[in-house]
Every structure is written in structure tokens, then in C-alpha cells.
Amino acid sequence: MAADTSGTPAVALASPLRELGLRAKRASRQLATASSATKDAALEAAAIELEAAQAPILAANELDLERSEAQGAAPTVLDRLRLDPRRLAAMAAGLRAVAGLPDPVGEVVEGWVRPNGLRVRRVRVPLGVVGIVYENRPNVTSDAAALCLKSGNAAFLRGSAGALESNRAIAAALRAGIEKAGLPADAVVLVEDARRETVAEFVKLRGIIDCLVPRGGPGLVSVVLEEATVPYVVDGDGNCHVYVDASADLDMAEAIVVNAKTQRPSVCNAAETLLVHRAVATTFLPRVAAALEGVELVGDEATREVLPQVGVATEEDFAREFLALRLAVAVVDDLDGAIEHVTRYSTGHSEAIITSDLSSANRFVNEVDAAAVLVNASTRFVDGSELGLGAEIGISTQKLHARGPMGLRELTSLKYVIEGDGQVRT
Numbered sequence: 001m002a003a004d005t006s007g008t009p010a011v012a013l014a015s016p017l018r019e020l021g022l023r024a025k026r027a028s029r030q031l032a033t034a035s036s037a038t039k040d041a042a043l044e045a046a047a048i049e050l051e052a053a054q055a056p057i058l059a060a061n062e063l064d065l066e067r068s069e070a071q072g073a074a075p076t077v078l079d080r081l082r083l084d085p086r087r088l089a090a091m092a093a094g095l096r097a098v099a100g101l102p103d104p105v106g107e108v109v110e111g112w113v114r115p116n117g118l119r120v121r122r123v124r125v126p127l128g129v130v131g132i133v134y135e136n137r138p139n140v141t142s143d144a145a146a147l148c149l150k151s152g153n154a155a156f157l158r159g160s161a162g163a164l165e166s167n168r169a170i171a172a173a174l175r176a177g178i179e180k181a182g183l184p185a186d187a188v189v190l191v192e193d194a195r196r197e198t199v200a201e202f203v204k205l206r207g208i209i210d211c212l213v214p215r216g217g218p219g220l221v222s223v224v225l226e227e228a229t230v231p232y233v234v235d236g237d238g239n240c241h242v243y244v245d246a247s248a249d250l251d252m253a254e255a256i257v258v259n260a261k262t263q264r265p266s267v268c269n270a271a272e273t274l275l276v277h278r279a280v281a282t283t284f285l286p287r288v289a290a291a292l293e294g295v296e297l298v299g300d301e302a303t304r305e306v307l308p309q310v311g312v313a314t315e316e317d318f319a320r321e322f323l324a325l326r327l328a329v330a331v332v333d334d335l336d337g338a339i340e341h342v343t344r345y346s347t348g349h350s351e352a353i354i355t356s357d358l359s360s361a362n363r364f365v366n367e368v369d370a371a372a373v374l375v376n377a378s379t380r381f382v383d384g385s386e387l388g389l390g391a392e393i394g395i396s397t398q399k400l401h402a403r404g405p406m407g408l409r410e411l412t413s414l415k416y417v418i419e420g421d422g423q424v425r426t
Contacts, residue, residue: 017201020189021156021208024129027186028154032126034183036103039150042187043099046149046177047092050142053173054088060165061138068136068162076266076323081136081163091142091170098146098390104408105152119419124412126152128210131230132393133158133199135216138166143391144213145174145188150390151411154187156209158202160216161194168192203228213394213406233402233410235394237321238268238349240379243338243364245355246279252376253284253354258291259378260352266323268395269350269382273318273328275338281331282306295325302331318345335360339367346370348397350382371397371404 031039050057061083068081104124111121130153134140141157148155159167171190179185191198203212203224212232214224224232242260244253260271276284285306289297297303298313310329317328318341332338342351352374353364361375372382372395382405384392389407396402402410 015201017191017193017198018205018208020191021129021205023186024154024156024189025208027184027189028126028128028152030184031149031154031187032105032128032152034152036105038182039103039152040099042149042178042181042183043095043146044177045181046145046174047095047099049173049177049180050088050092050095050170053169054085057088057166057169057173058083058085060169063165064138064163073162074324077136077162079264079266081138081166083138083166087139091139094139094143094385094391095146097385098150098408101150101390101408103150104412109414116423117421118423121417121419122414123417124409125415127411127413129154129156129208130393130411131156131158131202131205131209131212133202133212133214133216133220133224135160135220136162137215138163138170140215141167141170141190142174144393145171146391147393147406147408147411149178149183149187151408153210153411154189156189156191158191158198159194164192164194199223200227203230203232206230211411215394233394233396233406234398235268235406236349236397237347238270238395238397239273239319239321239345239347240269240271240350240352241273241275241338241342241346242271242352242354242379243275243332243342244277244280244284245335245338245353245357245360246277247356247360248277248280248284248354249356250280250284250287254288254291256352256354256376256378257288260380261292261295261327262325263378263380265325267380268321268323269379270323271327271352271379272320272322273330273341273345275330275332275341276303277335277338278302278331278333285329285331292327295327297327297329299329300331303329306331321347335363339364342368342370349395350374350379352377352379371395 107124109122130148132144145155174188175185178187206229209230212230214220215235298311298317313328348370350372351368351370365373384405392405394406
């Protein structure tokens with residue numbers, strides 16, 4: 001056993017990965033007590049360093065893109081991987097946006113006084129080390145670091161091999177800024193060993209990683225579900241539905257469906273299935289099909305009676321997250337049929353109804369079980385920054401301990417603080 005003078009329980013340093021984790025663990029203790037002003041200064045310094053490093057970051061990203069293209073990566077994968085000056089500027093803006101948010105650490109959630117005079121408070125505290133495993137999304141490196149730092153946690157990052165050069169360059173800039181502000185550079189620790197075997201070891205770092213967030217496809221999530229020995233919050237698939245009700249404003253419905261599917265089809269809050277009430281199907285389907293230029297439509301039998309040119313939708317199509325310009329379409333008899341379809345196929349991410357009927361909207365909101373339910377709005381709004389949370393570390397599709405976009409509060413736990421003046425239990 002190796003001694004660790006930081007106060008971390010002695011653990012066997014069996015691998016470089018564990019040593020990296022211990023560095024993050026030590027940094028997390030300093031972050032937990034850092035002032036809001038210090039954390040905000042570190043985020044501003046990190047944003048400045050990120051902007052100053054634009055050229056090397058974009059050059060590193062180009063290497064990743066060239067390698068991925070040579071390996072035959074799909075266009076949606078390349079889109080998630082690609083950085084440009086606009087996306088890099090958005091990452092820096094995200095760091096500053098998080099700096100401007102209220103600090104959740106130390107917030108008193110509730111408090112009360114017992115009859116014996118004991119004063120009880122529940123206070124928000126950092127989780128400690130947040131481990132994030134993610135695929136081909138270099139912006140996650142920046143977003144995760146920002147949210148973890150502001151909430152007093154160390155970010156322990158394991159990105160994909162496909163984005164390794166980009167992640168290295170981004171992490172280097174972030175670490176430089178954080179250190180200039182007087183906080184430990186190991187507030188952000190990047191695992192540069194991108195072999196598949198490291199994921200299996202990473203998710204077993206019990207005693208080091210306090211909360212794990214996997215951000216990736218079914219394969220990655222499956223590894224976490226089957227092998228993780230640390231607590232985790234699953235950032236799951238987004239098989240998102242838009243239901244156009246009989247009373248829907250069809251101009252509004254068309255605009256929302258087009259936005260939900262095409263604004264950025266490669267992300268988890270893009271729509272994957274369109275449900276249309278039978279009463280408006282013959283009117284709405286032809287116009288929305290024309291508006292969805294470049295989108296491959298596959299439909300059920302009722303859809304193909306109206307749109308005979310579209311392909312046949314299979315059971316797999318309705319159950320699938322396409323992350324591409326492909327949309328499954330079904331005609332339903334009524335609101336019950338829409339809710340039944342969503343219940344059967346939804347992954348619990350984001351579900352939307354377009355309707356002018358308040359009772360239909362209320363039923364959909366109350367009966368659909370998902371992290372986010374939208375009324376007359378695009379599913380693309382289910383995003384931390386769009387909902388005022390700043391950046392997000394993921395969108396949880398489970399129910400404990402967080403659900404939906406995970407912002408700062410979701411990266412904290414609660415501590416009971418109990419104060420007395422000599423009380424003893426009798």
C-alpha cells in the first residue's frame with residue numbers, strides 16, 4: 001500500500017490511471033474550499049487561455065478530423081468532432097457564462113430548530129471528483145471543466161481516441177488558466193491513454209471517482225452499466241418525439257418539427273420520431289415533408305398512404321436514435337395513441353407536443369415520463385445553456401440523483417450541519 005500524505009486513504013497505486021485520479025482527488029480538496037471569487041477568476045483566466053490558444057487547438061482538431069475521415073467516420077461523428085473559430089468562441093463564452101452563475105456551494109437548502117434547541121441545516125457541498133467518459137465531443141472538455149470547477153469539484157476526463165489531440169490542446173489551455181488564478185492545475189485532469197481498456201479501469205476507480213457521467217453511445221453506456229463500481233449518472237440516448245395534435249397550429253408545428261430535426265441532427269435532443277394526429281395527417285404530412293428538405297423519411301402504413309414516396313418504418317426505426325437526417329413518422333388516432341407510442345419507444349430524454357388544447361397539453365405533460373416535456377417548443381431547447389444553467393455536463397435520463405440537464409446544482413450533494421450548545425440524547 002502506498003501512503004498518501006494528502007489525507008486520501010492509502011490505496012494501491014496499481015496504474016498510471018489511478019495516480020492521475022489521486023492527483024484529481026488532492027485538487028478536489030482545495031477546490032471544495034475555494035471562494036466564489038477565486039473560482040470565477042480561474043474560469044475567466046481559462047477562457048482567456050482558450051482564446052489565446054485558438055491556433056494550436058484548431059490545428060490539433062484538424063489532425064483528429066483527418067484521422068477520423070481516413071478511418072471512415074460518419075458525417076455526424078465528424079460534425080460532433082469539428083471545431084472552428086465560432087465553436088471555440090462559444091466554448092470560451094461558456095466558461096464565462098458559468099463564472100456568472102450563482103455558486104451552489106454553501107447554499108442552505110433548508111433549516112430548522114428542534115424542540116431541544118438543536119439547529120439543523122442542509123447545505124450544498126461538492127461531490128469531489130467527477131469522472132466524465134465521452135466520445136468525439138471536444139467541447140465537453142471545456143464544458144465539464146467549467147461546471148466542475150464552479151461547483152467545487154475536480155474534473156477527471158477520459159475522452160475518445162478520435163478527439164485526443166483536440167482534448168490535449170484544450171485541457172492544456174484550461175489548466176494553464178486555472179493555475180494562473182491560484183488554483184491547482186489538476187482541477188482538470190485528462191486521461192491521455194485512449195485505449196479501450198482504460199474505460200473499464202476508469203469506471204472501477206472506487207474511492208477516487210465520486211460520481212461518473214458517461215457521455216456516448218449505447219456501447220459506452222453498456223460498459224458503465226455492466227462494469228462500473230463507482231456511482232454514476234447516465235447521459236442516455238435521445239429518442240425524442242414531436243407529437244402534432246389535432247388542434248395544433250400547423251404553421252407552428254411545421255417550424256418546430258423542422259427545427260427539432262434539422263437544426264443540429266447529430267445531438268441527443270434532436271427529434272427522431274414525428275407523431276401526427278389522424279385528423280390533420282392528410283393536411284400536415286405533405287407540407288412538413290416538403291419542408292424537411294434533405295431528410296430521409298420512413299413511415300408507418302398510415303403515413304405511406306399520404307406520402308407513398310417515403311420508406312417503410314420498421315420497429316427498429318421507431319426505437320432508434322438516428323443522430324442523422326432521418327426521421328420516423330407515424331399517424332396516431334388520438335392523444336392516447338401518441339402517449340402510448342411515446343411510452344413504448346421513448347428513452348426518457350425529451351418529448352414535445354404541439355397543441356392549442358390546454359387539456360391535451362396537461363395530459364401529455366402529466367402522463368409522459370421523460371426528463372423534459374415540452375409544449376409548443378422544439379426539443380432542441382433541452383440544453384443547459386438554453387435553459388439558463390450555463391453549460392451542462394450531460395442530460396440525465398435516469399431518476400437518481402439528477403434528471404434532465406445537469407448543471408451546477410446537480411454536481412453537488414447535501415451535508416447536514418447540526419449545531420447545539422451541549423445537548424445530549426437521553
